[in-house]
Amino acid sequence: MSLNIPLEKYTGSIRETIIGGSNKAVKIGGESVLAFHKFEGNIPNKPLVALGVCDIKPTDWAEAAIEPFKDCLDNPTAWAKKCVEEYGADVVCIELLGTDPNGENKGPEEAAEVVKGISENINVPLIIYGSGKSEKDTAVLKKVAEACQGKNVLIGASKEDNYRSVGAACLGYKHSVIAETPIDVNLAKQLNILLNNLGLPMENIVIDPSTGALGYGIEYTYSVIERDRLAALTQSDEKMQVPIICNLGKDSWKTKESKISQEEMPSYGDVKKRGIMWEAVGAMSLFVAGANVVVMRHPEAAKLVKTVIEELL
Amino acid sequence: MGLSGIEIFKKLPKKNCKECGVPTCLAFAMQLAQGKAELSLCPYVTDEVAAELSEASAPPIRTVTIGVGDNALKIGGETVMFRHDKTFENPVGFAILISDSMSEGEVDDKIKQFNETSFERVGLNLRPDLLALKSEANDTNKYASLVKKVAEQTEGNIILISESKEMMEAGLNCCKEKKPLLYAVTSNGGSDIAGLAKENGCPLAVKGANLEETAQITERLVKEGFKDLVIDSGARNIKQLLEDQIKIRRAALKGKYRPLGFPTITFPNEMTNDSMKEAMYAAIMVAKYAGIIVLSGFDAPRIFPLLVQRLNIYTDPQRPMVMEQKIYELNTPSKNSPVIVTTNFSLTYFIVSGEVEGSKVPTWLCIMDTEGLSTLTAWSAGKFVPDLIAAYIKKIGIADKVEHRKIIIPGYLAQIKGELEDELNNEWEVIVGPREAGDLPTFLQRIA
Numbered sequence: 158m159s160l161n162i163p164l165e166k167y168t169g170s171i172r173e174t175i176i177g178g179s180n181k182a183v184k185i186g187g188e189s190v191l192a193f194h195k196f197e198g199n200i201p202n203k204p205l206v207a208l209g210v211c212d213i214k215p216t217d218w219a220e221a222a223i224e225p226f227k228d229c230l231d232n233p234t235a236w237a238k239k240c241v242e243e244y245g246a247d248v249v250c251i252e253l254l255g256t257d258p259n260g261e262n263k264g265p266e267e268a269a270e271v272v273k274g275i276s277e278n279i280n281v282p283l284i285i286y287g288s289g290k291s292e293k294d295t296a297v298l299k300k301v302a303e304a305c306q307g308k309n310v311l312i313g314a315s316k317e318d319n320y321r322s323v324g325a326a327c328l329g330y331k332h333s334v335i336a337e338t339p340i341d342v343n344l345a346k347q348l349n350i351l352l353n354n355l356g357l358p359m360e361n362i363v364i365d366p367s368t369g370a371l372g373y374g375i376e377y378t379y380s381v382i383e384r385d386r387l388a389a390l391t392q393s394d395e396k397m398q399v400p401i402i403c404n405l406g407k408d409s410w411k412t413k414e415s416k417i418s419q420e421e422m423p424s425y426g427d428v429k430k431r432g433i434m435w436e437a438v439g440a441m442s443l444f445v446a447g448a449n450v451v452v453m454r455h456p457e458a459a460k461l462v463k464t465v466i467e468e469l470l
Numbered sequence: 471m472g473l474s475g476i477e478i479f480k481k482l483p484k485k486n487c488k489e490c491g492v493p494t495c496l497a498f499a500m501q502l503a504q505g506k507a508e509l510s511l512c513p514y515v516t517d518e519v520a521a522e523l524s525e526a527s528a529p530p531i532r533t534v535t536i537g538v539g540d541n542a543l544k545i546g547g548e549t550v551m552f553r554h555d556k557t558f559e560n561p562v563g564f565a566i567l568i569s570d571s572m573s574e575g576e577v578d579d580k581i582k583q584f585n586e587t588s589f590e591r592v593g594l595n596l597r598p599d600l601l602a603l604k605s606e607a608n609d610t611n612k613y614a615s616l617v618k619k620v621a622e623q624t625e626g627n628i629i630l631i632s633e634s635k636e637m638m639e640a641g642l643n644c645c646k647e648k649k650p651l652l653y654a655v656t657s658n659g660g661s662d663i664a665g666l667a668k669e670n671g672c673p674l675a676v677k678g679a680n681l682e683e684t685a686q687i688t689e690r691l692v693k694e695g696f697k698d699l700v701i702d703s704g705a706r707n708i709k710q711l712l713e714d715q716i717k718i719r720r721a722a723l724k725g726k727y728r729p730l731g732f733p734t735i736t737f738p739n740e741m742t743n744d745s746m747k748e749a750m751y752a753a754i755m756v757a758k759y760a761g762i763i764v765l766s767g768f769d770a771p772r773i774f775p776l777l778v779q780r781l782n783i784y785t786d787p788q789r790p791m792v793m794e795q796k797i798y799e800l801n802t803p804s805k806n807s808p809v810i811v812t813t814n815f816s817l818t819y820f821i822v823s824g825e826v827e828g829s830k831v832p833t834w835l836c837i838m839d840t841e842g843l844s845t846l847t848a849w850s851a852g853k854f855v856p857d858l859i860a861a862y863i864k865k866i867g868i869a870d871k872v873e874h875r876k877i878i879i880p881g882y883l884a885q886i887k888g889e890l891e892d893e894l895n896n897e898w899e900v901i902v903g904p905r906e907a908g909d910l911p912t913f914l915q916r917i918a
Contacts (some may be wrong), residue, residue, distance in 0.1 A: 160682050163716045163724040190799025196713045217911070218544070259909045286578050289908075371775055372591070374817045376782040378631050380554040387552070413824055414774070424589070436751060436777040439803070441753045442783075465750045 163199050165190070165317045169393040171449075172360050173202065174333055174400050176248065177282025178309040183248060185363070185402035185449045188417045191386055192447040193469045203470055204444050206247040206459045207284055207452045208238045212263070212271045213255035219416040221429040222454045233458065235454075237275045244456035250284040252407065253273060256297045257288035265300035270361045273304040278399035283310040284452070286335070286404060291319040302326035311402075313337060314365050322346060322384045337365040337400060342384050342397070363450075370408040378403065382446035403443045406454030409436040414470045433458045473523070474619065481523060483514040487673035505529055530722045533560065534673050534698045534761075536600065536651045537627035543599045545700070545761035546733030551719060557786040560733075564757055564776065565600035565629055565764045567739050570616040571607045577616065581623050589777060592791045592816050596777040598626070602653075602764045605632035610640035618644040620872050629653055629675075629735075629762070633709060635662035644669055649760075651700060653735070655691065657683050664691060673698040675735055680704055681714055685729035686915040691729070699732045700761060706741050708751050715759040733761030745769075749776060756780050790842035791816035797866055798823060801834040805873045808918060809902065812880055813840040813848045821907045829911035831918045834871060838862045845880045858884050860893035881905035 170189035175182055175257060184204060190198035214224070214230040225244075233251070240246040251374035255263040268287075276283055285301055287294035298312055299322060305312075313335025315323035319337070326335040326398055336342040336352055340401040345364050350361050366382055369375045382401055409415060415432035417425060425431060437458040440451045453459045479499035490511040492498040501507035502523070509515060509523055533547030547559045553634060568580045581601075601620050605613040613632070614696045620628065621644055628650035630641045646808040652662060653675035661735035667674040676691065676699055678684030684703050691699060703714040718734060720728040736750035749772040753764045756779050765773070785791055792841045793814045800823060809828070812818055814837045826833045838859065842846035863869075863877065875898045879890065886903045891900050 160685050160721070160729075161727055162681075162721050165720075184779075193709075193712060194716065196717075220655070259904070259912050289906075312535075324693045372778040372782065374822050375779075376785050376787070377817075379783070380787055381550050382555055387899060411824065411828065413827055414778075416828075422768060424586070430746075430771035431774065434746070434771050434775045437746070437750060438753045438779050442757055442771070442779060443752055445754055445757045461746050461750060465708065465747065465754075469712065469754075470709070 161299045161418050164240050165194070165391065167198060167390050168197075169390050169398055169401060171398050172361055174311075174363055176284065176309065176311045176333060178307060179280050181280050181282065182309070183282050189390070191390065192445055195470060196375045202325070202353070202449075202468060204448065204466055205248055205450045206246075206393070206440070206463050206466075207248040207250040208244060208451055208456065209250045209252055209404075209452050209461055210240060210275070211255070212251065212253050212268060213261055215254065218219060218410045218454070219428070221415070221432045222410040225456050226431075230367055232270050233421045234278050237279050240456075241279045241281050246281060246459075248282050248284060248450070249275070249279060250286065250404070250452045252286045252404075253288055253301070254296060256293055258290055258293050260288070265297045268297050269300040269304035272301050276305055276310070279370075282454040283308065284335075284402070285310055285312050286452075287315060289314065291316050295319045295322045298323050300324040302330040302332055304331065306330045309333070311335060311363060313363075314403075315348070315350060315352065317344075320351055321355065324357055326350045327361065328355060333361040333363060335363050337367060340381045341369045342381060342388055345381075345385060346388075346394065346396050349399065353396070359395070359399055362399045364397075365404065366401060368403040368405050368408065368443070370405065370412050371435055371442070372414060373408060373412060375439055379442055379446045382443065382448055386447040400449035401447060402450040404442075404452045404454070405439050405443060406452050408434060410438050410454050412467050418436060429440050433461070437461050474673070475501060478502050478523060481515075481519045482512065483709055485514055487514065489513050491903055510517060511595040513519065518698050530718070530726060531733065532697065532699070532821075533568045534716075534733055536563070536629070536649065536702055537645070538649050540626055542649075543627050548719065548733075548759075550748055551723060552742045553783060557788070558784045561780050561784040562759075562760050563599035563627075563762045564601040564752075564768070564773065564780075565762055565766050566598065566634070567602045567604060567766055568616065568620065569604040569606045570609070570610040570612045577619070580767070581620060581912065587768045587770070587773055587777075589774055591778065591781065593794060596774075596781060598773065598777070600627045600629055600651075600762065602629040602631055605630075605634070605637040606876065608634075608637075610636055613637050614640040614644050617641040621645040621648060621697075628765075629655055633659055633663070633748040635666070638663050638666055642666060642670060642672070649673070651735075652786055653677070654702060655687060657687055659802040662711055664694070664696065668696070673700060675700045675702060676732075678704050679701040681717060682731070685727075685894075688732065689729040698736050701730065701732045702737070706737065708741065708754060710760055711736060711741075711751070712754055715755070717760050734759065735762040735800065736765065737764045738758040739764050739766040745772060748772075752776055755777055757783055775803050790844075793819040793837050795837055795839035795862075795866075795869055797868060797871070798835040798837060800826045800835055801830055803834045803871075805871070807832040807834055807836045807870060807872065808878060808914060809836060809868055809876065811836040811838060812862065813838060813843060813845050815840065815842050815844040815848075818844050822910065825907045825910040831911070831914040833914060834868060836863070836868055846882050849883055849886070854883070856893045858891055859886075864892060875899060876901055878903040
């Protein structure tokens, strides 16, 4: 019997989305094969790790995730600069946790100021997430979109209940939009269609499938990403042919397994290394499934994952 | 699994003798087609038909067992490329490498790492599976004493690694009854080792320089009557290794290509000296198709996430993991601590308990058996509804643990507040909690 390896029949490819306006703009997507299947087709743009920055000092992170930024947690601009200058981030993701109505409830203007401050001081592309509370995000993201005019950023998340206003803001100020749905291929497709109907080109839409951390539902995210990619690549589903982003870091560093000290749980081993591995193993799983961008928190975990991605391409 | 039940039926004796344990030949044929019965149960089938059917009805990827008894590790037997199509069957095995050229202290440390690696999660005990014992010192006594020590001091399954017959024999003599995996036959050697595997009924590993060569070796061995093979395509860089794993599974499942229809063994330990990177390679192999992953060590920060990743990837996507129905005591609650009730979907539990623990507010978390459905789904399926919740609250005896009479329900079920209070005879006040678990800390700190 001669060696016979059946190839996958690909009938579609992922659209390319450009983030950023300067000469440091990045392209995501563009592949015509499943993740890292370079032996059977083209992967023009490498999957990206984005480093996360918050507008307020985070309260619920593990110590290890705070430590690299402890000198700049009160200053988002300095934090973002450190991500770029010291840790070589290709993309920075700002999370506007401070706008959460159940938390500090900061106003849209204040959030826009933070984003503007960062965007004027670093030259890598930006991704911006609101607090995830749809109603508040409607107001916040509109201001943010305005403040970033001309920077071609990626803004989210737009969801079923606020996609009109968030989508319109992205359209109006020429940004790309993150379309977030709860772990389901059909819902993702539906939201892409709705955003597209608003007038946003497919090239400006990126799917956020909802991300669970390792041990906290990552298998659901993993499988929905694989199904999303198969729909786009082998079933020619045009409305699914857009890149995928996963915001992993925020949940990974909240897990008990990343936080609990070795003194309290001797069998878990060194807490810092454990937290880094928890985030890195989670991110690697998402990239293997087909994510184009994963937002991470710890510079060491990010570096590790980036190195292995380079080796895979 | 090339043949349908009907096609198999046509070739059976059609005596309906019931000696196979099934009422009719047709029913037996159906079971064969589904891989639920073995043809050898039929006493009347001709040798000719048996050969024809076993070829056609063998699963596309052989299930190979390493070890004996309850502890034995089964690998392979996979039938799909993607876990959403059908659950991945046999979880990948993790092996720790120990060499006979290591110092006594180092060996003891590795054995200890193997024995002590154990994590509880969703009522399961997450453990590694194998010890890979490598002969490097070229000393039969040394190798034999290493194997003997491991066989005596651990319950783990064993992989013997050597290309020399003398070494392999010395090792095998110390652990024969454990049915170890013998590694490996190559294109230009190891036929002696194949002989040892055959004599002792042990599974056998094959190592080629690439996929083509690996397939040539297995094809030869299958002709010689070997069935329980494990394959190593020889790749030692992650790009090639991932490509090979994908191609092997594709060839076996989609191409029905027999020579690659076996589980694989992979060696991240040989691919880098950086322990963190090694774990990354392992993570890729957990997701994409390895049968065994050999690692240089099982230090907790590396093996714990990998064991959880394996649990996640190999979970049945159709059937959610569930938590035991009981009261979970978080942050050492007292008679005045708040009481939360929610479903036993493991994800609900993990997320809610994680947020509560993070809040540092002592809390009683009452987990109710909803057959693993999450709150809204369980509510709409009639499994998390006022009369059942009320019955559960009365039954679990939370009333004996707290002095107050306030119970917090998930925010998405605000509409059941009134009815639940009625069902509880208005002895309890029902408080509507937040919709998202992420808002629990603020909520609890406010009410506590």
